Amino acid sequence: MKAAVVVFPGSNCDRDLAVALRHAGADVSLAWHKDHALPAGTDLVAVPGGFSFGDYLRCGAIAAQSPIGAAVQAHARRGGYVLGICNGFQVLTEMGLLPGALMRNAGLKFICRTATLHVGTSDSAFTEGYATGQEVQFPIAHHDGNYFADDETMARLRGEDRIAFTYAAPLNGSLEDVAGVLSANRRVLGLMPHPERAADPNHGGTDGLALFRGLVGQFATA
Ligand SMILES: NC(=O)CC[C@H](N)C(=O)O
Numbered sequence: 001m002k003a004a005v006v007v008f009p010g011s012n013c014d015r016d017l018a019v020a021l022r023h024a025g026a027d028v029s030l031a032w033h034k035d036h037a038l039p040a041g042t043d044l045v046a047v048p049g050g051f052s053f054g055d056y057l058r059c060g061a062i063a064a065q066s067p068i069g070a071a072v073q074a075h076a077r078r079g080g081y082v083l084g085i086c087n088g089f090q091v092l093t094e095m096g097l098l099p100g101a102l103m104r105n106a107g108l109k110f111i112c113r114t115a116t117l118h119v120g121t122s123d124s125a126f127t128e129g130y131a132t133g134q135e136v137q138f139p140i141a142h143h144d145g146n147y148f149a150d151d152e153t154m155a156r157l158r159g160e161d162r163i164a165f166t167y168a169a170p171l172n173g174s175l176e177d178v179a180g181v182l183s184a185n186r187r188v189l190g191l192m193p194h195p196e197r198a199a200d201p202n203h204g205g206t207d208g209l210a211l212f213r214g215l216v217g218q219f220a221t222a
Pocket residue numbers: 048049050051052055059085086087088141142143144145
């Protein structure tokens with residue numbers, strides 16, 4: 001699998017994400033926000049966490065308008081895989097590739113700790129390595145992780161089994177404790193927690209490994 005990790009000014013999880021994907025077997029390159037095209041043959045676009053453009057305007061809003069953004073959207077429209085983690089999730093909602101919005105945490109504080117999550121569905125390339133309902137521990141680090149969507153959108157997400165992860169206990173004010181959602185074609189995942197920070201025993205946890213392995217495994221030759 002060929003993966004491209006998109007880098008914006010202020011991204012700070014790009015290297016960690018590249019390492020996690022590489023360890024899972026992906027051929028990873030970095031794509032700069034000013035690039036107009038993704039590296040040839042890109043199967044997965046990975047949008048990392050961080051503070052793109054200093055979180056000015058709204059987290060992810062400026063990054064969503066960057067030159068590489070059009071290429072990411074075209075990739076998604078072609079049915080390509082896109083993974084957005086934390087700031088990456090915010091960027092994907094700002095691009096309109098995922099529904100809803102990430103608002104300021106209910107407590108107005110930056111939350112940085114390991115959170116217990118539940119896997120909402122194993123029905124996606126990203127989550128097939130987990131059982132639906134499985135409990136996992138991923139680190140979180142954000143101030144704008146409070147997921148909101150209107151009632152109709154929430155009903156659709158529930159009805160189409162597109163809630164990929166939920167917090168095991170209320171954490172940041174997210175509606176129905178949503179921590180991650182899938183696109184309608186299940187090829188785009190955005191999540192606030194950081195599986196790439198739980199992908200090596202030295203991280204203190206390895207619950208994120210299954211996500212990267214499952215994704216890369218889609219492209220394994222029989
Ligand atoms: N770790 C991150 O990607 C943080 C995203 C964003 N800057 C926020 O604080 O909400």
